[in-house]
Amino acid sequence: xxxxxxxxxxxxxxxxxxxxxxxxxxxxxxxxxxxxxxxxxxxxxxxxxxxxxxxxxxxxxxxxxxxxxxxxxxxxxxxxxxxxxxxxxxxxxxxxxxxxxxxxxxxxxxxxxxxxxxxxxxxxxxxxxxxxxxxxxxxxxxxxxxxxxxxxxxxxxxxxxxxxxxxxxxxxxxxxxxxxxxxxxxxxxxxxxxxxxxxxxxxx
Numbered sequence: 001x002x003x004x005x006x007x008x009x010x011x012x013x014x015x016x017x018x019x020x021x022x023x024x025x026x027x028x029x030x031x032x033x034x035x036x037x038x039x040x041x042x043x044x045x046x047x048x049x050x051x052x053x054x055x056x057x058x059x060x061x062x063x064x065x066x067x068x069x070x071x072x073x074x075x076x077x078x079x080x081x082x083x084x085x086x087x088x089x090x091x092x093x094x095x096x097x098x099x100x101x102x103x104x105x106x107x108x109x110x111x112x113x114x115x116x117x118x119x120x121x122x123x124x125x126x127x128x129x130x131x132x133x134x135x136x137x138x139x140x141x142x143x144x145x146x147x148x149x150x151x152x153x154x155x156x157x158x159x160x161x162x163x164x165x166x167x168x169x170x171x172x173x174x175x176x177x178x179x180x181x182x183x184x185x186x187x188x189x190x191x192x193x194x195x196x197x198x199x200x201x202x203x204x
Contacts (some may be wrong), residue, residue, distance in 0.1 A: 041196060137161045
């Protein structure tokens with residue numbers, strides 16, 4: 001039997017899937033999405049969930065129980081690996097740098113709390129460009145809308161979760177109605193299938 005694909009250090013231009021969520025519903029969306037994404041996905045998956053910067057977080061353990069991919073806490077300057085999912089610390093916000101390197105943005109005192117998804121998406125637009133995929137899951141307010149537009153303008157792919165066929169109020173509704181096209185709107189399972197298909201098709 002041929003062994004399945006394993007995580008490997010990303011080249012300078014891997015697919016980068018950036019996912020933003022907030023609140024308990026957003027956390028549930030994240031778990032559903034990760035459960036449906038295949039192991040060995042030839043992409044780097046970066047996740048931001050709004051969290052207070054001054055509290056301990058069990059996010060890695062929670063996501064690991066749902067994910068087929070390894071879930072790792074990113075360290076400044078390390079090289080991302082495809083087939084892995086990364087989060088930042090509550091006070092060290094995740095973003096992408098050149099050459100698929102990790103860049104952490106200091107976020108003590110909740111200084112970026114309601115803009116951490118835009119922060120990540122903006123970095124993905126800048127460095128991943130056409131190989132960037134931005135995904136907005138459930139959450140309140142409008143974080144992610146501006147970053148999703150930036151990904152679209154850079155030639156990347158944009159996705160927004162819907163429930164019962166429609167984006168719910170808050171982050172999904174605002175992202176869907178902001179100034180920029182959305183390529184895929186659907187359930188978490190639909191989004192996971194689209195991600196896997198687009199990544200697989202691009203490398204054929």
